[in-house]
Amino acid sequence: MISVLLIEDEIPAAERLSELIKKIDPQMVILDVLDSIENALDWFSKNAHPQIVFMDIHLSDGSSFEILKEVAIQSHLIFVTAFDQYAVNAFRFSSVDYLLKPIHEAHLSEAIEKCKNLTLKETDFSKLLQALQEQNPSPKKSRFVVKKKDQLIHISMEEIAYFISEHGISFLIGLNGERYPIDYSLDQLSELVPKNQFIRVNRKTIIHIKSLVATSNWFNGRLKLTLMPQPPEDIIVSRDRVVYFKSWLEN
Incomplete structure (x- = not known):
């Protein structure tokens, strides 16, 4: 059994991802579906970390990268988003993978298989966050x-x-x-x-x-x-x- 957590604030997207995961591997168990940074931080403070976390980048209360700043996630992490400006080499760090919406079953299957073949360990996301900042500098207004x-x-x-x-x-x-x-x-x-x-x-x-x-x-x-x-x-x-x-x- 592989435990999975979904962090996704769009109900249709969460439902489709859940269906695809169960189709690819019926032995995977979805523990919960969370729709905000606040709910995710609360969940991680009370539960054992799952083996795989699917995380949408843009949530209702901000960027999911804020979760990584607060929690040392001990899971394989797969980012999911509709915005391809984040598709950079930074996501090749450690056990991180990246999927663009709409999710294709073949791409999801490859990401899941990658996680199965990797040793689960606590990941230091500081390099990832730094690389994202360097490769995607935010334009500032005056x-x-x-x-x-x-x-x-x-x-x-x-x-x-x-x-x-x-x-x-x-x-x-x-x-x-x-x-x-x-x-x-x-x-x-x-x-x-x-x-x-x-x-x-x-x-x-x-x-x-x-x-x-x-x-x-x-x-x-x-x-x-x-x-x-x-x-x-x-x-x-x-x-x-x-x-x-x-x-x-x-x-």
């Missing part, structure tokens, strides 16, 4: 152009308090309290803003260091942030991001 009534105005990074997602729409909130809808998802914004100034604290919020007034302990190991201007709802740092958030504050 300003955003937004619409204000019948005008287009530009807002520099230093004028932004935070980005927030509401009902699937992203908004830029200025330090002056003004808010503008923008045509970027939070996943995209995470890659476009300077990481030493901005940080994604949960699924719905990216903050600028200038907007942070105070940080206090909250329930279940989380943190509550006081921002300026203060948003209508509490801004809570999700538990899986607390360690990274504290490190970001120090640097």
Whole structure:
């Protein structure tokens, strides 16, 4: 029996992958299907690591590479994604493999067979993450152009308090309290803003260091942030991001 974990936030994709895995090898057992970084970190903290992990790169709450920064995964890892810009030599490190959506049965079968023939050991993903960063540098913006009534105005990074997602729409909130809808998802914004100034604290919020007034302990190991201007709802740092958030504050 080979134990398998799926980290995939698209239900149709997860169902198709499950069907193909069972078709290729009925002895493979799918332990769980997880749809976010937060759920994955919680799962790994409570369960023995499976033999194979299939991991979509883009999840609902960010890049799955964040999981590798937090967990020393002791599994064969196969990345699955629709974005071929990640198909680089970096994925040849150790027991890592890579599949493009839509997944072809033959390619999946080859990846599974590769895992079966490799010795399972804890993998150091630091070289992989470094190589990905070097080969896929994220383009950074210095300003955003937004619409204000019948005008287009530009807002520099230093004028932004935070980005927030509401009902699937992203908004830029200025330090002056003004808010503008923008045509970027939070996943995209995470890659476009300077990481030493901005940080994604949960699924719905990216903050600028200038907007942070105070940080206090909250329930279940989380943190509550006081921002300026203060948003209508509490801004809570999700538990899986607390360690990274504290490190970001120090640097």
